[in-house]
Amino acid sequence: MQPIQKDLVGIGLRSVHYKALLDEQPSIGWLEVHPENYFCGGAHTYYLEKARERYPLSFHAVGLSLGSSEQVSRDHLQKLKMLADRFEPIRISDHASWSASGNAHLNDLLPFPYNQESIDVLCRNITITQEALGHIILLENPSTYLSFFESTMSEPAFLVEVARRSGCGLLLDVNNIYVQAHNHGSDAYLYLDSIPRDLVGEIHLAGHIRRQFNHGSLLVDTHNQCVCDEVWDLYIAAIQRFGAVPTLIEWDKDIPALCVLVGEAEKAEAILKQERNHEAA
Amino acid sequence: MKLHELQHNFMNAIVDNSPDLLIPRIKICGNVSPAERLSVYRNNIIGHLVDALSDTFSATRKLVGDDFFRSMVKQFIPGNMPTEADINRYGAYLPSFIRQYAPAQSLPYLADMAYFEWLWNESFLAEDDAALAPEEIAMLSPQQYPSMHFRLRTSTRLMHAGYPVDKLWHFCEANGQGDAPDINMGDVFLLLMRPELELITLRLTRAEYLLLQCLSCGNTFEVSVGHALQEDEYFDIAAFVTKHFELKTFQAGLIQDQ
Numbered sequence: 001m002q003p004i005q006k007d008l009v010g011i012g013l014r015s016v017h018y019k020a021l022l023d024e025q026p027s028i029g030w031l032e033v034h035p036e037n038y039f040c041g042g043a044h045t046y047y048l049e050k051a052r053e054r055y056p057l058s059f060h061a062v063g064l065s066l067g068s069s070e071q072v073s074r075d076h077l078q079k080l081k082m083l084a085d086r087f088e089p090i091r092i093s094d095h096a097s098w099s100a101s102g103n104a105h106l107n108d109l110l111p112f113p114y115n116q117e118s119i120d121v122l123c124r125n126i127t128i129t130q131e132a133l134g135h136i137i138l139l140e141n142p143s144t145y146l147s148f149f150e151s152t153m154s155e156p157a158f159l160v161e162v163a164r165r166s167g168c169g170l171l172l173d174v175n176n177i178y179v180q181a182h183n184h185g186s187d188a189y190l191y192l193d194s195i196p197r198d199l200v201g202e203i204h205l206a207g208h209i210r211r212q213f214n215h216g217s218l219l220v221d222t223h224n225q226c227v228c229d230e231v232w233d234l235y236i237a238a239i240q241r242f243g244a245v246p247t248l249i250e251w252d253k254d255i256p257a258l259c260v261l262v263g264e265a266e267k268a269e270a271i272l273k274q275e276r277n278h279e280a281a
Numbered sequence: 282m283k284l285h286e287l288q289h290n291f292m293n294a295i296v297d298n299s300p301d302l303l304i305p306r307i308k309i310c311g312n313v314s315p316a317e318r319l320s321v322y323r324n325n326i327i328g329h330l331v332d333a334l335s336d337t338f339s340a341t342r343k344l345v346g347d348d349f350f351r352s353m354v355k356q357f358i359p360g361n362m363p364t365e366a367d368i369n370r371y372g373a374y375l376p377s378f379i380r381q382y383a384p385a386q387s388l389p390y391l392a393d394m395a396y397f398e399w400l401w402n403e404s405f406l407a408e409d410d411a412a413l414a415p416e417e418i419a420m421l422s423p424q425q426y427p428s429m430h431f432r433l434r435t436s437t438r439l440m441h442a443g444y445p446v447d448k449l450w451h452f453c454e455a456n457g458q459g460d461a462p463d464i465n466m467g468d469v470f471l472l473l474m475r476p477e478l479e480l481i482t483l484r485l486t487r488a489e490y491l492l493l494q495c496l497s498c499g500n501t502f503e504v505s506v507g508h509a510l511q512e513d514e515y516f517d518i519a520a521f522v523t524k525h526f527e528l529k530t531f532q533a534g535l536i537q538d539q
Contacts, residue, residue, distance in 0.1 A: 036368075037369065040367075040405075040406035040407070041407055041408045041409030041410075041435070042405055042406060042409065062366065063366020069285040069288055070285075073365075076365070076366060098288060099366065101291070101292045102292065103362075104296065105366055106295060106362070106363075107363060107366070108329070110288075110322065112284060112287070112288070113284070113287070117283065118284060121284060145319075145322065146308070146321075147307070148306050148307060148308065149307075150282060185311055214314075214317070215312035215313070216311050216313040218313055218321060
């Protein structure tokens with residue numbers, strides 16, 4: 001029996017799965033990696049070469065720090081460009097966030113105010129990146145745990161403005177939209193409706209946890225769980241709005257057996273298939 | 282507040298745990314306070330860095346236990362934040378921090394252990410390169426050897442340690458199974474290298490170590506051998522050459538002194 005071709009659903013490739021992936025060769029459409037993990041030689045790059053022989057790759061960067069008031073690091077861009085030239089990813093993305101300030105690089109995706117100054121900074125850094133790579137990038141909506149008095153617009157309005165001005169696309173993380181709605185008291189379905197159909201180039205799905213405080217809770221985007229039912233419901237709404245968009249299952253911590261990720265990918269594939277059947281009818 | 286100043290204050294809030302300038306800029310929303318919201322970032326960032334150091338310095342961690350290690354690196358982190366996005370390369374200064382860290386003074390081998398693990402990490406992540414091919418060697422006449430520069434592979438690291446950190450590392454990796462190494466056995470000279478995918482460690486004699494050290498500094502073969510012979514007048518040059526050609530210690534592309 002021929003396996004079902006899940007060309008639209010991918011999984012994040014992590015080092016604990018290198019051998020299982022090459023042995024089992026599951027029927028998934030593509031693999032996504034953090035390119036920063038491959039700015040080196042040795043085993044990581046060897047296994048990426050092997051994986052690339054079987055699957056298309058996408059690059060999901062975490063280190064460009066596009067929202068920093070300082071310019072994108074030329075050194076980082078050069079390494080990314082060299083890797084992209086070598087592995088020819090089908091898509092390159094990073095986040096609407098910042099990590100670097102001064103000489104320090106905080107290894108997290110940090111929030112900034114949604115206002116005109118941030119739009120200018122982000123557009124400048126995206127333009128530098130796209131010119132250096134010769135490649136349009138996708139910008140991912142973040143999970144955030146706080147917002148600033150300096151914000152003058154909603155997150156979706158901000159992202160749409162950045163995409164329109166810089167020419168980048170959007171990577172819509174549906175789990176992040178759900179997390180934002182809880183953490184900031186917004187409406188996840190209205191968020192989806194605020195994003196124009198033509199801007200979305202990829203969707204991410206992941207798990208989160210709830211962290212309890214004295215008088216309330218925050219959802220934290222931990223990528224260490226299965227996708228929850230509420231996020232699957234939001235994903236169905238997203239697919240109905242944006243069509244059959246390439247979708248990725250992310251899992252970065254407490255990583256389970258490869259078959260668990262493939263199982264999540266199959267759930268996404270079933271939803272996409274339903275939408276394609278609906279479109280065909 | 283302008284973005285640059287906001288990001289500067291955010292950095293201080295995380296690194297120095299001094300959030301006073303940032304907290305007033307955080308919107309009050311729902312029942313979770315601005316300070317609690319900010320704590321998610323601080324916990325995430327410090328937690329990720331502790332995890333990264335725990336992975337890179339796993340034998341060092343096993344030697345002192347999780348609680349001691351976490352407490353130690355939490356004091357190391359604020360003055361040594363990462364300077365690049367690649368977290369795999371974080372921790373270069375931890376060995377020298379350990380050397381000065383008062384609570385670790387009763388474990389004099391701990392800094393050497395950490396330095397060994399750092400060299401291991403550097404070797405593992407080194408750029409790929411090609412080994413000196415037999416054809417290149419065959420083209421050399423014995424008369425050419427003295428003036429040649431044999432470059433070491435990019436993954437090669439040399440270490441002179443006061444303790445048998447290689448044995449100690451294997452002992453930790455085996456979670457304490459087997460005989461504990463005698464830490465007072467004296468100095469060891471080590472070569473760490475990744476000829477292909479797997480990393481190897483090798484004990485060297487002092488003369489062999491000096492020779493490789495000299496070559497790595499760009500000296501000719503003749504000058505480097507001179508240092509080895511000064512250390513050991515019976516040093517077997519032919520055996521050294523054969524051994525390191527077979528180990529693929531040398532990089533492709535010979536350079537002859539002009």
